[in-house]
């Protein structure tokens with residue numbers, strides 16, 4: 063029986079189960095033993111889906127300390143000899159995966175979006191060259207197969223519930239944390255953009271008025287999202303980035319304010335029912351893919367739409 067180790071999706075614990083779909087595609091249904099490694103207190107959503115849940119004891123490691131987490135995963139691998147190690151492609155996951163692969167002296171396929179069987183081999187698919195091509199990687203070596211998996215790329219459909227064995231990991235980590243907490247910044251938004259039916263997304267065209275998007279999102283019972291441009295400039299948090307190196311979203315309404323529509327941004331949009339873009343350049347690529355295009359300044363659009371909403375509700 064093959065053994066797969068799945069590290070927790072620290073942004074949304076429930077999504078950890080989606081990585082079971084990756085293991086099923088590699089080994090086939092019922093042909094592997096699954097081990098989930100969790101830092102979170104709550105493991106209820108995972109009960110019945112995994113054979114083993116290994117809970118890291120509270121206080122042992124901080125959830126932003128990749129070095130300490132690698133210590134734990136390396137130790138668990140030494141004991142269990144996993145055939146595959148699957149890490150969610152969250153911002154923490156992308157820090158852990160290459161460090162762990164180096165320690166285990168195995169290869170890493172990063173940002174995996176699909177798995178195919180090719181004869182006796184597993185073909186691991188990932189976007190390459192900024193998403194311009196899809197690369198197929200064959201695993202033929204002896205070491206564990208290591209991958210970081212792009213969020214939302216796989217969806218696991220649970221079968222019959224399993225008898226889950228829960229155990230605690232208590233061994234102290236050997237390396238002191240390389241990360242120091244300087245200050246804690248309040249997170250304005252607790253809702254995951256992947257769960258929202260209405261996304262109000264801002265890009266380079268609203269960098270000076272990004273906070274205005276929260277007003278509009280509140281009025282439309284939606285959630286604010288952003289392009290990477292605003293994330294890289296420190297204007298928006300990484301957790302709300304849409305795109306190839308961010309999250310894949312499927313809302314009913316995606317309102318794109320001041321977003322150009324680069325290939326990497328559009329890669330994060332899947333099954334959008336309505337796409338509305340507001341842009342000063344009608345020839346921006348996103349406009350040709352939109353259901354409605356509003357040609358003009360995004361800030362002015364927000365003001366005018368807010369007035370209309372207020373009028374409609376009065």
Ligand SMILES: Cc1cc2nc3c(=O)[nH]c(=O)nc-3n(C[C@H](O)[C@H](O)[C@H](O)COP(=O)(O)OP(=O)(O)OC[C@H]3O[C@@H](n4cnc5c(N)ncnc54)[C@H](O)[C@@H]3O)c2cc1C
Pocket residue numbers: 192193264265266267268288289290291292303304305306307308309319320321322323324325326327330340341342343346358359360361
């Ligand atoms: C490997 C790799 C991965 C990447 N991953 C991602 C990703 O996950 N997500 C992502 O978004 N990007 C990603 N990028 C970056 C991507 O290539 C683009 O640089 C980025 O998406 C541009 O963001 P933008 O459209 O918001 O900004 P810009 O390119 O600056 O576009 C701004 C748009 O706003 C319009 N505008 C300007 N002023 C106004 C105004 N007042 N009102 C209305 N409209 C206005 C402009 O006409 C323009 O169309 C990645 C790049 C690489 C190389």
